Amino acid sequence: xxxxxxxxxxxxxxxxxxxxxxxxxxxxxxxxxxxxxxxxxxxxxxxxxxxxxxxxxxxxxxxxxxxxxxxxxxxxxxxxxxxxxxxxxxxxxxxxxxxxxxxxxxxxxxxxxxxxxxxxxxxxxxxxxxxxxxxxxxxxxxxxxxxxxxxxxxxxxxxxxxxxxxxxxxxxxxxxxxxxxxxxxxxxxxxxxxxxxxxxxxxxxxxxxxxxxxxxxx
Amino acid sequence: xxxxxxxxxxxxxxxxxxxxxxxxxxxxxxxxxxxxxxxxxxxxxxxxxxxxxxxxxxxxxxxxxxxxxxxxxxxxxxxxxxxxxxxxxxxxxxxxxxxxxxxxxxxxxxxxxxxxxxxxxxxxxxxxxxxxxxxxxxxxxxxxxxxxxxxxxxxxxxxxxxxxxxxxxxxxxxxxxxxxxxxxxxxxxxxxxxxxxxxxxxxxxxxxxxxxxxxxxx
DNA sequence: AAGAAAAATTAGGCGAGCCTAATATTATAG
DNA sequence: CTATAATATTAGGCTCGCCTAATTTTTCTT
Numbered sequence: 001x002x003x004x005x006x007x008x009x010x011x012x013x014x015x016x017x018x019x020x021x022x023x024x025x026x027x028x029x030x031x032x033x034x035x036x037x038x039x040x041x042x043x044x045x046x047x048x049x050x051x052x053x054x055x056x057x058x059x060x061x062x063x064x065x066x067x068x069x070x071x072x073x074x075x076x077x078x079x080x081x082x083x084x085x086x087x088x089x090x091x092x093x094x095x096x097x098x099x100x101x102x103x104x105x106x107x108x109x110x111x112x113x114x115x116x117x118x119x120x121x122x123x124x125x126x127x128x129x130x131x132x133x134x135x136x137x138x139x140x141x142x143x144x145x146x147x148x149x150x151x152x153x154x155x156x157x158x159x160x161x162x163x164x165x166x167x168x169x170x171x172x173x174x175x176x177x178x179x180x181x182x183x184x185x186x187x188x189x190x191x192x193x194x195x196x197x198x199x200x201x202x203x204x205x206x207x208x209x210x211x212x213x214x215x216x217x218x
Numbered sequence: 219x220x221x222x223x224x225x226x227x228x229x230x231x232x233x234x235x236x237x238x239x240x241x242x243x244x245x246x247x248x249x250x251x252x253x254x255x256x257x258x259x260x261x262x263x264x265x266x267x268x269x270x271x272x273x274x275x276x277x278x279x280x281x282x283x284x285x286x287x288x289x290x291x292x293x294x295x296x297x298x299x300x301x302x303x304x305x306x307x308x309x310x311x312x313x314x315x316x317x318x319x320x321x322x323x324x325x326x327x328x329x330x331x332x333x334x335x336x337x338x339x340x341x342x343x344x345x346x347x348x349x350x351x352x353x354x355x356x357x358x359x360x361x362x363x364x365x366x367x368x369x370x371x372x373x374x375x376x377x378x379x380x381x382x383x384x385x386x387x388x389x390x391x392x393x394x395x396x397x398x399x400x401x402x403x404x405x406x407x408x409x410x411x412x413x414x415x416x417x418x419x420x421x422x423x424x425x426x427x428x429x430x431x432x433x434x435x436x
Numbered sequence: 437a438a439g440a441a442a443a444a445t446t447a448g449g450c451g452a453g454c455c456t457a458a459t460a461t462t463a464t465a466g
Numbered sequence: 467c468t469a470t471a472a473t474a475t476t477a478g479g480c481t482c483g484c485c486t487a488a489t490t491t492t493t494c495t496t
Binding site for chain 1: 306
């Protein structure tokens with residue numbers, strides 16, 4: 001069994017690899033984990049010995065297949081717990097991250113299998129992130145950033161890349177929810193503001209920063 | 219916030235105080251926690267500084283009010299999670315202890331309040347142990363050990379003092395469930411075996427060891 | 437290609453929570 | 467009341483996961 005610290009490293013490395021390609025740098029990991037580089041070097045040597053990461057001195061590192069499966073397992077647990085917290089316990093989508101960060105480290109395969117069944121095998125978490133199945137397979141749903149769409153095109157809002165409470169609350173405030181259909185009405189060249197048309201014909205103007213944090217499918 | 223190790227000490231001390239009166243010995247705690255006495259001495263000095271226990275060198279120790287409330291909070295979480303695991307996820311009553319041992323260390327008051335409400339404010343866990351409310355108050359239910367009853371008397375089976383999987387499975391096997399009415403038909407002087415009459419007129423013979431682990435109310 | 441800047445590693449330390457071994461204290465038996 | 471047994475404490479060590487400071491390696495700038 002892996003320690004919570006190791007699991008946090010695995011998850012962070014997995015996400016960095018997803019975002020930035022193959023090799024991950026010591027500094028990048030130190031930054032996202034909020035710890036010092038020397039600590040990362042320390043830990044990676046240990047995780048390398050355990051064959052969780054392939055580590056090349058001064059060249060960065062990447063997950064081994066063993067490490068990748070472990071990372072996906074943790075992500076699966078995190079997202080399933082988030083679904084539980086929102087769907088069953090009535091938390092808001094901006095409240096669940098921290099609690100799920102703790103729950104994801106509970107060790108019991110049986111527990112997670114039963115939780116999955118209890119939640120009726122959800123495919124995405126409350127933020128639209130895909131939940132891998134028990135075999136570690138993600139139901140593929142190719143989505144693009146709203147910021148990559150051109151005026152006139154539309155799609156369904158299916159996820160966010162910013163999970164901060166501040167951002168999620170902002171979405172609630174402007175009345176944007178997962179599953180809504182969004183049409184890009186206009187992109188202002190000058191300041192890159194996006195004018196969007198929501199389902200109820202409602203029109204909202206959002207910044208590039210926001211448009212770049214919304215995932216659109218279909 | 220307390221560490222998991224501290225929480226385990228608090229819980230163990232609370233239980234020892236419940237069972238054996240006021241002062242708890244270093245050796246007793248070392249035994250139930252499965253660690254060495256020297257480690258207990260170490261930890262208790264720290265917890266004493268934090269005012270969680272009142273510690274008298276070589277005389278034993280007891281929880282302060284602060285420590286008592288913390289301990290009850292952990293027991294509350296443990297038992298609520300056990301209810302969740304059995305009632306919602308479908309675990310058997312002999313499977314939940316270990317998982318609840320992990321879940322009890324999740325830190326979120328909001329979570330436990332919402333879980334309590336979701337479970338409809340249960341008064342007891344799957345083993346019949348009382349669940350303290352949010353204020354730390356136990357709904358009193360004076361129960362006695364079946365082994366203290368005389369032939370002819372009867373009552374309702376409301377709890378166990380042995381939580382081992384082996385014992386709980388045995389109860390399942392002989393068809394004894396929480397809430398059943400039990401009548402003591404006979405107590406064999408020679409070997410202290412108890413002959414019990416269960417609801418469906420079924421009669422079973424159990425050892426003193428078993429009779430001494432069953433809690434009877436009413 | 438050299439010097440500066442950035443990134444990574446090494447060396448030495450620290451607190452938590454455990455350990456063993458040695459010592460001290462308290463309780464018990466004769 | 468003393469000897470022994472049981473209990474408890476101290477002293478010193480260990481691993482984990484982090485730290486700072488110093489040093490080395492790599493990358494960028496010019």
